[in-house]
Amino acid sequence: MELWYTEKQTDNFGITAKIKETLVTEKTEFQDLAIIDTEEFGRMLTLDGMVMTTVKDEFVYHEMVAHPALFTHPNPEHVLVVGGGDGGVIREVMKHPKVKKAVLVDIDGKVITYSKQFLPEIAGELDNPRVEVIVNDGYMHIHDHKNTYDVIMVDSTEPVGPAVELFTKGFYQGIYDALKEEGIFVAQTDNPWFKADLIRTVNRDVREIFPVVRNYIANIPTYPSGLWTFTMGSKKHDPLQVDETQIPELDTKYYSPRLHKAAFVLPKFVEDLVK
Amino acid sequence: MELWYTEKQTDNFGITAKIKETLVTEKTEFQDLAIIDTEEFGRMLTLDGMVMTTVKDEFVYHEMVAHPALFTHPNPEHVLVVGGGDGGVIREVMKHPKVKKAVLVDIDGKVITYSKQFLPEIAGELDNPRVEVIVNDGYMHIHDHKNTYDVIMVDSTEPVGPAVELFTKGFYQGIYDALKEEGIFVAQTDNPWFKADLIRTVNRDVREIFPVVRNYIANIPTYPSGLWTFTMGSKKHDPLQVDETQIPELDTKYYSPRLHKAAFVLPKFVEDLVK
Incomplete structure (x- = not known):
């Protein structure tokens, strides 16, 4: 018997992946969590039936959340990751020697626990002494930490369930206030094919708060x-003004110094969404 | 009852799309052809069970086959499209006023016939007086037309069925010989996640024939x-040496003058495949 995981990415379209083994299925306090071992993408973490990360392609997302902002800020010593309990973004942040401390705040401790157990290649750096892991509401955390961070990364799920408040203008204002004067924030903001309205809304809100x-x-x-x-919001520094020749070649598989600016060149229909 | 089209893109992974209506299913002389109306992507052409094009996302592929090469060649008067019977690449080629004549050679006349009937927004320019449509083997056509074309575009299926010969070194040599002295060719060369070996092989072969x-x-x-x-092979002109400020803003949805060079900046794991 063949078992397949199918995710409806919209009402009318989805992906399907052959399963070797289901390792975890649990209804946590906040969401439905599963870890599935798939033939094509290896172990896969899903929350509320949406793929969060897989061992085969996780490097793209985690590198691209972390490095563009960290190589735009001249001295990113204090970093906050909101969400991201699987630890993938933290792993990338730890590749930056200038980072003195990274704080991870995920609302769901189960994501952290199971990621450490079943996704050690992703979660391994959560035990780095430069990392502090806090199980708490990210929204509350930023409102309790004014003028604290150099870079804030929002590694949330899609805006359903516990992540809804992470896509509000109030949250972006809180991030602005939690950043120091040269601060930069970055958030994953979904895809332009099925979620054009979300991208438009987030951009409009962030533009009202951040100058860049x-x-x-x-x-x-x-x-x-x-x-x-x-989407990146910055108080001062522009990622497009970075001197790419000064970016070191890290141990990455997607991001590179050459890609730093090229990643900001959008297909025309995406440009039109964020004008 | 809900009907879904599912394509196994690998043995262990696929996509699935809800169907409104199946418009055509036919075993042609060369391949299994179907045109399906899907909820998410509109009408979809499949050959041998692989998506060739859909009304919703076709612009990406067709623009990106046509414009990078046409804006690299200083005077692309004579263009050949091998495959591409749906007419999408031809539609984009027709946006270039310098093109005096475009020849489309597809081995399967049924693709052309059904695309004109069911995908008119894609196939419409096949009737342009600057276009000559030939139903024939592209491999034979290039070997019979030495020193004839300024730009050759290979819009093939994946290397199974009738397209196998379009991924051989002999074919690339034939293309070289069919191009004039400043000629450029471009081919779709599949994806780096599941077909890394193909990309490596094509690049090795093309590098032995084309200087750029x-x-x-x-x-x-x-x-x-x-x-x-x-993959683009060029006898003389380098797409990365083009002055982007001289590229006009066409009526496109993906390609833009700004994207012309940025599209060539590859994720690191793809860079490594074509080194």
Whole structure:
């Protein structure tokens, strides 16, 4: 008997992946969590029936959340990751020697626990002494930490369930206030094929708060449409003004110094969404 | 009752799309052809069970086959499209006023006939007086037309069925000989997530024939992995030396003058495939 995981990415379209083994299924306090071992993408974490990460393609998302902002800020010493309990973004942040401390705040401790157990290649750096892991509401955390962080990364689920408040203007204002004077934030902002309205709304809101707003993209095969957008809001520094020749070649598989600016060049229909 | 089209893009992974209506299913002389009306992507052409094009996302592929090469060649008067019977690439080629004549050679006349009937928004320019449509083997055509074309575009299926010969070194040599002295060719070369070996092989072969070889990418949601590669071989002109400020803003939805060079900046794991 063959078992397949099928995710409806929209009402009318989805992906399907052959399963070797289901490792975890649990209704946590906040969401339905599953870890499935798939033939094509290896172990896969899903929340509320949506792929969060897979061992085969996780590097794209995690590198592209972390490095564009960290190589735009001249001295990113204090970093906050909101969400991201699987630890993938933290792993990338730890590749930056300038980072003195990274704080991870995920609302769902079960994501952290199961990721450490079943996705050690992703979650391994959560035990790095430069990392502090907090199980709490990210929205509350930023409102309790004014003028604290150099870079804030929002690694949320889609705006359903516990992540709804992470797509509000109040949250972006809170992030602005939690950032120091040269601060930068970045958020995953879904895909332009099925969620054009979301991207438009987020951009409008972020532009009302941050003087510099830029959008970039990456290809993630297991995410809806395969094309993912990220929105960066910055108080001062512009990622497009970075001298790429000064970016070191990290141990990455997607991001590179050459890609730093190119990732911000959007297909025309995406440009039109964020004008 | 709900009907869904499911394509196994690999043995272990696929996409699935809700169907409104099946318009055509036919075993032609060369392949299994179907045109399906889907809820999410509109009408969809499949050959041998693989999505060739859909009304919703076809613009990406067709623009990205046509424009990078046409804006690299200084005077692309004579253009050949091998395959591409749906007419999408021809539609984009017709946006270039310098093109005096475009020849389409598809081995399967049924693709042309059904595309004109059911996909008029894609196939409409096949009746343009600057276009000559030939039903024939593209491999034979190029070998019978030495020193004839300024730009040759290979819009083939994946290397199964009738397209196998379009991924051979002999074919690339034939293309070289069919091009004039400043000639450029471009081919779709599948995706780097599931077909890394193919991309490596094509690049090795093309590099042995053409002095300038460049690779670029685009996001196509209904193609495997959502990330598609294109390989360009050029006798003289380098797409990365083009002055982007001189590229006019065409009526496109994906390609833009700004994207012309950025599309050639590859994710690191793709760079590594074509080194």
